[in-house]
Amino acid sequence: MATQLGDKIRELRTKQNLLLRQVASKLDVDTSIISKMERGERPIKKEQVATLAEILNADKQELLTLWLADQVMDVIKDEQFADEALKSVTKKIKKGK
Secondary structure, eight states, X not given: OOOHHHHHHHHHXXXXXXXXXXXXXXXXXXXXXXXXXXXXXXXXXXXXXXHHHHHTTOOHHHHHHHHHHHHHHHHHTTOTTHHHHHHHHHHHHHHHO
């Protein structure tokens, strides 16, 4: 299943005409790992997001936001009351600010 972050990484990489192997080399991973990350077949570690932002000249906050959204989605995607739970969390976050 594709992820928001994986899609964004592919979009940024292709816009900059970077090959998978170029990104993989800078991230110090195998080319197949980057391909799997883009397709959502391999999770992206939070620590890798900052490095990917540098490599792709991207906004680190945007990529971290997409990473977190993917994490939340992975946990709640099959839950019957996911929408209600998200509303509850949003309300609690707003109260905390």
